Amino acid sequence: MSVVEPASAQLMNGTALARETLDRTAERARKLLAETGVRPCLATVLVGDDPASVTYVAMKRRRSAAAGIESRHLPLPGRTTTAELVAAIRALSDDPTVHGILLQHPVPAHIDERAAFEAIAPAKDVDGVTMWSFAAMAFGRDDGFVSCTPGGIMRLLDAYGVDPAGKRAVVVGRSPILGKPMGMLLLARDATVTYCHSRTVDLSSVVATADILVAAVGRPEFIRGADIKPGAVVIDAGYNPGNVGDVDAAGAGERAGLLTPVPGGVGPMTIAVLLDQTVLAAERVAAVAASTAVTSTAAAAR
Amino acid sequence: MSVVEPASAQLMNGTALARETLDRTAERARKLLAETGVRPCLATVLVGDDPASVTYVAMKRRRSAAAGIESRHLPLPGRTTTAELVAAIRALSDDPTVHGILLQHPVPAHIDERAAFEAIAPAKDVDGVTMWSFAAMAFGRDDGFVSCTPGGIMRLLDAYGVDPAGKRAVVVGRSPILGKPMGMLLLARDATVTYCHSRTVDLSSVVATADILVAAVGRPEFIRGADIKPGAVVIDAGYNPGNVGDVDAAGAGERAGLLTPVPGGVGPMTIAVLLDQTVLAAERVAAVAASTAVTSTAAAAR
Incomplete structure (x- = not known):
């Protein structure tokens, strides 16, 4: 009879962080409405x-x-x-x-x-799906919008004090609105980033190098717990039928330092970022309108 | 007294490939002029x-x-x-x-x-520098233009029979028109791609995993020969004063399987791709004009 070790990973509470984010978003929306x-x-x-x-x-x-x-x-x-x-x-x-x-x-x-x-x-791409938004993420611009799931993951990392700089990050998956922008956001924050995918040979050995692992392939429990580097930050962006993620959660729980649960990890943050960016888009329009109004008033006063 | 091993790496002749490429480009330009x-x-x-x-x-x-x-x-x-x-x-x-x-x-x-x-x-970005072109490379579109140096490197790989699929590729450097698009082009061809840069910790251990190594940092002999995996394909995209690349050429020559010389490797291919894409841009315009003419003629005949 084998002895099961207690899970050691701290869970990253996406539900709670999303609630906080949405509270601040709602406050900004109220302020914008009141002021403009x-x-x-x-x-x-x-x-x-x-x-x-x-x-x-x-x-x-x-x-x-x-x-x-x-x-x-x-x-x-x-x-x-x-x-x-x-x-x-x-x-x-x-x-x-x-x-x-x-x-x-x-x-x-x-x-x-x-x-x-x-x-x-x-300027309205609050879901971060356009080619322009992708390049803006890759080039580290602050006047675009991020893809919502990768953007939500970056906020989870920040909330739990994970600084990607100098870390080895491995992104498994390369879709245009999840894996690819995820890698670019981590690279912009100075992680050493590796993209893995279906054609990667010996995935286990690459996963084992990850200080930060993002699984975004859409295949249930595709990432084996045994491959995870002890103490790693493991982000499970998968959401497969039956509330199953892309990571073997039980195995990961024994080895990871931080782990996003499924559900209640990445998912809630995706919507929070979407709405946060919607308010940001409106704020940007209002800021432009305000500066135009100031200019017009100044011109009229002349 | 140590015995110096003879260099084992085959040199990738960018000068010759660029000449062949430019010959075909000139032929296409002639044909376009004659026909349209x-x-x-x-x-x-x-x-x-x-x-x-x-x-x-x-x-x-x-x-x-x-x-x-x-x-x-x-x-x-x-x-x-x-x-x-x-x-x-x-x-x-x-x-x-x-x-x-x-x-x-x-x-x-x-x-x-x-x-x-x-x-x-x-549609005129034959140097591959716009955000749209970058995203087009990242998303594997065939209606854009590639950044010329990464595009030239892909042609060198093809000419020497190097298939990136399933290979470990390491790109050292992350500039918007060299390192970043380079990684995206390799990823689009199914390599497992790692981006390294100035904040990468223990660069040597990452370089050592590369089946395909692209050095694009602009620092003379930054990549040490001893770090190169035996038999690797080493692409030196650096061009520093005194015809010095980003790779220790002597050390790399003893370990790499294929190696681009500096000069005469990547450099000539950059211009070849620029001109090749200029003709392609003109061909695309002519193709649109021809299809419009056909449509107009058909409409007139009705």
Whole structure:
């Protein structure tokens, strides 16, 4: 009979951090409304009626309302073409009363998702999905928006005092809105970053070098606990059926120093960053309007 | 007395590959001119009179002429402001007779280089410096342009039969137009990619894992030969005063399987890719014009 060691990893409480983040977001939304009359507005676009997507969008809209953010919902039929979707998103990009745009993804297979994403104006890309936003993350700009899940992970690291500088970070997964931007955000914070993926040979030996490990592949318990470096910070960005992450949670719990639970880790932070960035988008518009008003007043006074 | 082993690494001849590439580029330029009347045109923009930059631009213009590419030179005074430079580049972006735009860099310190780069239309960004081009490389698109030095390195790898898939690649350096796109191009070809930089701890141990090593830091002989994995492919993208690369060439020669010399390795390929992409840009414009003409003719015939 084997003796099971007690779990040693401290859990990173994404639910609590998301609540704190949303409280501050709601306070900023209230302040903006009081000072400028502007209520931040997030447009949500949903193509088709995939049940999971319907649920996600409904949750985002509820959280928006709770944070004092107006949500404008645009449901489109599943047969919508790429051209129609692009036109609908461009209209939202041009609408001055909309501050942020979320296209719920994945979209139906017949749609060119990238073309749809690129119809989002960078200044309204609060979900961080455009090519411009990706490059802005990679180049360390502070005038863009981050992809929400990687952005939420960076906030978790900060909240738990994990400084990526000089650390070895391993990102498993290379999707355009999760793995790739995750690596770029860690690199911008001076981690030594390795990207792993389905073609990586001897993944275990790479995982074993990670001071910070981010699993973002969407395969249940893909990362074995035994491969984790003792004391590592393990971020599980996977969310597979049955509340199972991409990391063997039991095994990781015995070796990691810090570990995000599934659920209650990364997931809640994703929505918190989305809404936080929606308010930021509105604040930026208001700041520009205010500086223009000051300039006009000064000109009129001359 | 120690016995010096003979150098074992095969040198990757960038001069020869660049010549072959430029021959094919010239042939394509000839064909395009004969078939469509369009001569590819590269606009070169130079701010100030830094001697090295003057030399580089002159070389690029000579090579353009030799390849049948028109070169239009725009020299601007060193006191040019960011706004003036952006306006000048935008004018070239809007000029239908210009197919590619090269802003010689670095620009003087008072100029916002990024703003100037972003004034280049993505369809004319044959030097691969815009944020759009970076994201296009990262996302594996084939309708953009690659940064010329990383693009030249990928062609060297191909020419010498090096398939990055499944290999461990280490990129030392993370600049926006060299290290960062280099890693993304290797990742798009399925390498397991690690970014190292000035804040990397224990660089030697990371370098030692590289099947493919790209040194792009601009520090003479920064990479020690003793750290190189025996048989590795070593790409030296450094070019320091006195024809010295970023890699200890003597030490690397004893351990690497393939090695780019300095000079005559990466350098010549950079210009070859620039001109190759200039012709590609013109070919793309001609293809669009041809398909439009076909459509118009078909409409007229109806």
